[in-house]
Amino acid sequence: MSAPSHDAGSGRMRITLKIWRQEGPNRPGKVETHFLPDVSPHMSFLEMLDVLNERLIASGLDTVAFDHDCREGICGACSLVIDGRAHGPEALTTACQLHMRHYSDGDTIHVEPFRANAFPVLKDLMVDRSAFDRIISAGGFVSSPTGSAPDGNAILVPKPDADRAMDAAACIGCGACAAACPNASAMLFVAAKVAHLALLPQGQPERERRALAMVHAMDEEGFGSCTNHFECMAACPKGISVESIARMNRDFALSFLKEAPDLPTGSSVG
Amino acid sequence: MSPTPPQLDSKCPSGPISERWDKHRFELKLINPANRRKFHVLVVGTGLAGASAAASLADLGYRVSVFCIQDSPRRAHSIAAQGGINAAKNYPNDGDSVQRLFYDTVKGGDFRARESNVYRLAQISNQIIDQCVALGVPFAREYGGGLANRSFGGAQVSRTFYARGQTGQQLLLGAYSAMMRQVGSGRIALYARREMLDVVVIDGVARGIVCRNLVTGAYERSAGDAVLLCTGGYGNVFYLSTNAKACNVTAVWRAHKRGAYFANPCFTQIHPTCIPVSGSYQSKLTLMSESLRNDARVWVPKQKGEPRPPHNIPDEDRDYFLERRYPSFGNLVPRDVASRAAKERCDAGFGVGTTGLAVYMDFRDAIRRDGEGAIRQKYGNLFQMYAKITADDPYHVPMRIYPAVHYTMGGLWVDYNLESTVPGLFVLGEANFSDHGANRLGASALMQGLADGFFIVPYTIGGHLAGRKLPAVSPTDKAFEDSERSVRERIDRILSIGGKRTVDSFHRELGKIMWDHCGMARTGSGLAFAKQGIQALRSEFWENSRVPTSSAGLNQNLEHAGRVADFLEFAELMIDDASQRSESCGGHFREESQTDEGEAKRDDERFSYVAAWQHEGVGKESTLHREPLAFEYVRPSQRSYK
Amino acid sequence: MSRFGKALASSVGKKIVMGLSGLMLLGFLVEHLHGNLKLIEDPSGAAFDDYVGFLKSFGPLLVLAEIGLGLLFSAHVYLAFRLTLENIQARKQRYVVRNNRGASTVGSVSMFYTGAIILGYLLKHLIDFRLDPRFFDAPHAAVQAKLSQPGHAAVYLLAAIVLGIHLSHGFRSAFQSLGLSHPRWNPLLERLGKFVAFLFAVGFAAFPMYYLFIRER
């Protein structure tokens, strides 16, 4: 792709959308069909949904609800399953970064919300992912109260460790891993956080405790368990590796062998 | 100039600037640790400012409730910051110091910021890095294991700390995790998917807020002893900006209507390196980090309507206009300067791309010098993002960029304690009028947000909580009831308009007015024209907009409508502010006030003040108050980057 | 529940037990295969009969080992049922359209089914030999009698293939579950897993094939 194609030919497309509509939590849902006669290949997928919504308003209908915010692949808000794949067909790409140039005239596209019991649908394509926040509040942190830190360079971190920690820390908390997992397991998300902190010296004091606490919190939320299909890694827009999961399992197994303090109880995510 | 009105007492301590913060902290009242849990602090917003404040206050023992619009506090817009965060650590031993960071910030802000605040910011900057490292932020490292630095946004020293191209994400996740630890411990109650729609003021003191639960549609009242607004910037008044879609003016605007003065609303930053607009459906703009300019050369063809593709244009036919105009800073001139230079070339007809509103940002020479691998190492994720959006390969074809709205220096007026003109209402982060004057330096917003939240408000809030009588209030008090009613009435009114135009179309039209007349260049007549346009658009909005009603409470259109309604009121204040300031300074460029070479010309005689606006009612002229700015330590000079 | 018990009952704890028990069962299979090979090594059957006699000579110790093996199996099977059910339960509302991205394999998606077939086969296998009092009188003859019948041989053949499929995912997966993973060794482990699966499938398939096609001629 060396020739500039950014604003090359407009080549409008006709697209049929089959979209999951659901009025609210615990309400029955159904697939609704919409036709868009005039989609530009330069639009992002979400911009196409914007266009659809503008048309729905014009015809007096309720718009399709979907989560989005940054629209540049970093906030993790967008959460669509497009043609059966979390975040759509492109690898390493969030739904908001997917562009319509990957489709052709006449295509039919299915759009559904992320599905897992732990991600109940709020409306249409919008789900509740507060389970992830509760998992973090159980242990996804370094307990370092404000003001207690030593000089930044008092803690030396070998560059390869820092780089690998960054690889794991790149997780945007979107939940595509759980959406793509045949078991609706959130292991990749949890493991990414555990690995990020386990790779840094700052994370050592709470290392095992963190793995234990976060896994228990994950179980309480009703996610499935990992059977190593690795579909999560294939769906993850940030390329988080299942290597993190192995690392967490190892920490977890080792924690069996050690004396550890009690786990924290109760959080309040309202 | 008239004396400072009493409401605008900045409460800056006196004495040598380097001792002011220490002195002030000593003078602030402390609260007995056992008593802290009796105080309840409401924190609105969970970006860097809000998350760090909530975590620190809970660490101290206060009870805290936090609110945010997104489904998770981790998605606050701070997540999108790419480039880095400044600190005066001087690890590279290249001559940086607190003094130099202070100086650069005051100068970069074109002498429209408070010296005391900026000095404090520079002092605190180092502690922020320490705190973030301790929280596990995976900053870039040197092979020896020490923290890596780069030079950013034209700074002559390397003082920017970064985590690949995702510094904001990593810092926010650090602050978020600190906050979530306290959520786990029960000290913080977290309320996501809530939009704050009013501040409740009782006996002149901010004592609560009213939110709309964005899932159920219910109105929720929260009472507390202090309210912290950490709700980010209002760049989306331009519709197209690099801000996330939910960024809004609503929280600060409602507070403004309750008595908080709005300072310097016209100070907005236009970032030079964004991916250009490609079509009318465009919903937002994407920033290409400023760090790219370290290795890129910006140019346009020398010939208008140049037919050759960029990689076939030889050097002698290229106009490296930044290097030409600013030989000493070259491609690294500050944002406002770089943006205007690009606009100048495009206005003169040398722009590239189908719209003619773009310039090239070329990595060819850097790739030849350092190899593609080295460039990939540094900017891989940015190049990938660019390729995804444009389908161009920036390793072989120069990027096309154009300026876009990025940051708002204006915000609610606050004193040295970060307290607004409404006692008990504190404003942090991008939401306050901040320490960046008329132009923010790259990598300084993250620093400021974390300074405010980690290390300033936790002390200064004590002055309010210990110093004022705070009788018990309850969400059932009349003030809360009145506030909820007004909020409810406004929303019901929006739902009942039943016109023909979509909210989005109003927002786009408003954005166009603002971009054309209150964007990179402003003129008195253009502003007057815009003011009329905004008023007309606002009336039309209230007569002809259409928001679908939704059986359930969740109604994203209604949320958007409420924000656009506020933007339509706020935009007028921006215009008023830009009109009264007939000088050019920083990001505010009045065409009437430029040097012979077309550079911004300040007028310190008349405009060395903070413009703080008092609300008098929608459609009524706001009252302007001036907080004079005195410069004791940095001599105001005309900025020059030649 | 004790901390240890709670950890064991967690999703990761269960997987650790699953992986350990799976690998231990594999260990048993190695020995089993080794013993069975005597059937082919020595067509007279004497070597095999000696081997069975040798095992038998352990007396109560053998019973103890078998109980251990039984427990191992029970744990593996119990957890297999629980995990499978829980994982189905974790997504009550299914996708209308679902596509994977090619990371999951025939082996990975069929673990429960291949496991269940192995379980069914195992019962038959036990009834055929271990639980048949006549077996210990003349082990080799009993094996030959069964496996020469095409119907029985087909079941044994099928079971061997199914075991291979189970292991094609299970071997690699157990290492991941136990946290034994390294970017450098993982590709090797991946291939080793396929190889082990193939080896066991061929190994155990060898016996029905042998009696069906070679021995008869």
Ligand SMILES: Cc1cc2nc3c(=O)[nH]c(=O)nc-3n(C[C@H](O)[C@H](O)[C@H](O)COP(=O)(O)OP(=O)(O)OC[C@H]3O[C@@H](n4cnc5c(N)ncnc54)[C@H](O)[C@@H]3O)c2cc1C
């Ligand atoms: C693309 C991009 C790149 C940037 N890169 C850099 C950089 O490299 N370096 C740098 O220093 N700065 C950078 N900036 C600027 C910097 O990111 C922001 O100024 C800063 O993060 C703002 O933080 P904040 O905490 O003030 O607000 P935000 O992070 O914007 O948080 C606002 C919070 O308020 C909540 N909120 C808003 N309104 C309401 C309401 N009505 N009710 C309830 N909650 C509400 C939101 O939900 C959110 O939680 C960048 C900005 C952009 C757009």
Ligand code: HEM
């Ligand atoms: C000799 C017999 C068997 C061997 C050698 C064996 C081996 C293994 C191994 C190595 C694993 C991988 C463990 C992991 O992923 O951590 C596994 C998983 C599994 N086994 Fe078996 N197994 C055997 C019998 C059975 C039986 C009888 C069942 C009964 C249903 C069964 C069901 C499963 C299931 C469902 C899994 C996947 C569980 C998960 O990954 O969560 N297996 N097995």
Ligand code: SF4
């Ligand atoms: S691991 Fe990947 S898929 Fe899962 S939440 Fe993080 S970024 Fe999303």
Ligand code: FES
């Ligand atoms: S909208 Fe932020 S990642 Fe897609």
